[in-house]
Amino acid sequence: MIKVENLTKRYAGQPAIQDLNFEVGRGEIMGFLGPNGAGKTTTMRILASFMPPTSGRATVAGFDIFEQSLQARAHLGYMPENVPLYNDMRVTEYLDYRAALKGVPHRRVAERVGDVRELCGLKEVEKKLIGTLSKGYRQRVGLADALLHEPDLLILDEPTIGLDPNQIRQVRQLIKSLGEQHTILLSTHILPEVEMTCSRVIIIHKGRIEACDTPENLLGKIRQAGGVVLEAKVAADDGAEELKKVSGVRDVTVDVDGDWKIFSLRVESGADVREEIFRLATDRRWTVRELTQRRATLEDVFVELTHPDVV
Amino acid sequence: MRKFYTLLSREVRSYFYSPIAYIVLIFFLLISGVDFYFQVSFMNQRQVQYSVQEAFFNSIFFWFAFVLIFPLITMRLFAEEFKLGTIEPLMTAPVRDWQVVLSKFFGALVFYLILWIPTICYFVIFQIITGHLAANSAAAYWGSYLMLLMLGMFYLSIGCLASVLTKNQIVAAIISFCAITLLFFLGLVQFILLDVSSATRDLLGYFSAIEHMATFSRGVIDTRPIVLYVSMTIVLLTLTYQAFQTRKWRL
Numbered sequence: 001m002i003k004v005e006n007l008t009k010r011y012a013g014q015p016a017i018q019d020l021n022f023e024v025g026r027g028e029i030m031g032f033l034g035p036n037g038a039g040k041t042t043t044m045r046i047l048a049s050f051m052p053p054t055s056g057r058a059t060v061a062g063f064d065i066f067e068q069s070l071q072a073r074a075h076l077g078y079m080p081e082n083v084p085l086y087n088d089m090r091v092t093e094y095l096d097y098r099a100a101l102k103g104v105p106h107r108r109v110a111e112r113v114g115d116v117r118e119l120c121g122l123k124e125v126e127k128k129l130i131g132t133l134s135k136g137y138r139q140r141v142g143l144a145d146a147l148l149h150e151p152d153l154l155i156l157d158e159p160t161i162g163l164d165p166n167q168i169r170q171v172r173q174l175i176k177s178l179g180e181q182h183t184i185l186l187s188t189h190i191l192p193e194v195e196m197t198c199s200r201v202i203i204i205h206k207g208r209i210e211a212c213d214t215p216e217n218l219l220g221k222i223r224q225a226g227g228v229v230l231e232a233k234v235a236a237d238d239g240a241e242e243l244k245k246v247s248g249v250r251d252v253t254v255d256v257d258g259d260w261k262i263f264s265l266r267v268e269s270g271a272d273v274r275e276e277i278f279r280l281a282t283d284r285r286w287t288v289r290e291l292t293q294r295r296a297t298l299e300d301v302f303v304e305l306t307h308p309d310v311v
Numbered sequence: 312m313r314k315f316y317t318l319l320s321r322e323v324r325s326y327f328y329s330p331i332a333y334i335v336l337i338f339f340l341l342i343s344g345v346d347f348y349f350q351v352s353f354m355n356q357r358q359v360q361y362s363v364q365e366a367f368f369n370s371i372f373f374w375f376a377f378v379l380i381f382p383l384i385t386m387r388l389f390a391e392e393f394k395l396g397t398i399e400p401l402m403t404a405p406v407r408d409w410q411v412v413l414s415k416f417f418g419a420l421v422f423y424l425i426l427w428i429p430t431i432c433y434f435v436i437f438q439i440i441t442g443h444l445a446a447n448s449a450a451a452y453w454g455s456y457l458m459l460l461m462l463g464m465f466y467l468s469i470g471c472l473a474s475v476l477t478k479n480q481i482v483a484a485i486i487s488f489c490a491i492t493l494l495f496f497l498g499l500v501q502f503i504l505l506d507v508s509s510a511t512r513d514l515l516g517y518f519s520a521i522e523h524m525a526t527f528s529r530g531v532i533d534t535r536p537i538v539l540y541v542s543m544t545i546v547l548l549t550l551t552y553q554a555f556q557t558r559k560w561r562l
Contacts, residue, residue, distance in 0.1 A: 074405040084396030088328035100317040
């Protein structure tokens, strides 16, 4: 559905994105992750034909975004960041206008506008001026607009930014249900959102792709960023030395909480050392109150890839 | 064509969403009404050689209002879209750049023509009340309204170009106001500089909006100004189109 080859964009000589290569298949929900200024919006704007790349090519639904921009635009629904809208139009009026602009056949305009209004929960504000709407409703108008012409592909730039937790949940639900019929590329820096909705993730940092995989595989790759936590009453001063000897353990740090010692173990990728540790603890007659494997989250992946020095 | 019509109808309607349209309408009606009233009072008190319609289109009030309305009509065209960011949803919809540029120009032109409709009533009312003809011939009406259309197209295209160059409406208004006023004064130079050669004065006369209006409002339809204004409009709209396209590379 999207094919990107060596895409580069420079602003005044300063590269915003460099040599991006990726593909998004039909029916996928692709998450686009990265810190602020990583190049997410730039990439999406290029894909939506809002601006041309400095070099490289990209196709959307088989149409080159530069050579066949009009066809490409007809096949995608784009919701820009912060959803700019005409504040002096009314919701239904705006959607009617956008439907005509996007080439929805005349006799289907009313039907389509009705459908997206229903889908995005805009029924109760249909006659309101867009300028008077809350952030959440504006976001929904933007999403409704993107859906009007039944595009194969949706590009959503930060669809949940600025929403309250309930609205975020609603939008996420909506995106998930849309994913059944549409291919979706969405950018965000809210990580749980990606874990919950996306089938694949691209992590972009300083204009380069750092990783592109399913959320599960990404987590698998950095198991070491998680690790094992052991809280135990250890008689002697040591404990750390013995734990280090367990095979698979790379590093141990110790915190003290009253009588208890909290060992944080960094372990090698894929290794499960809990059984060994249990045996060690029973041998030494340590009283254990917690032994857990901390699962890495996408947040760890994200931090590791975009801020290696913090890990 | 449907997309162009959709864009055009939004452009025209958008004038009436904002208070600017009503302010311009009121301002314009007020000044043109005062203009008409003064011309009629003036003619009531003495013998003159021209008709009330001619006097109306050649008075200082007319020109004062005339050069002021263009920046007000055109300043928001592109600048507002750039400022609000609505250019992004607009240009990521399947529309062509020229459709957007032309719809904005013609939208402004339609609004400009709406401004002039009430002035037709002045002459009708004048004829009903006084029983005299307001103009010497039908051609005088055609001529003056045709010249209004020509000048309007030209000055509006200047405004379009000014608006596409900036995202600040005030800047757009100032650029177009300066350009239009300068062009207008260019036509006055022939009356001021008496020491320049007659050829220079004749040349400047070709650009004089005042001269053109004087000729056309008498009912003399000269093709030279028509060619001038239509071609200048095309040139300016082409420049607007080019400037609009460069936004992609400026971003």
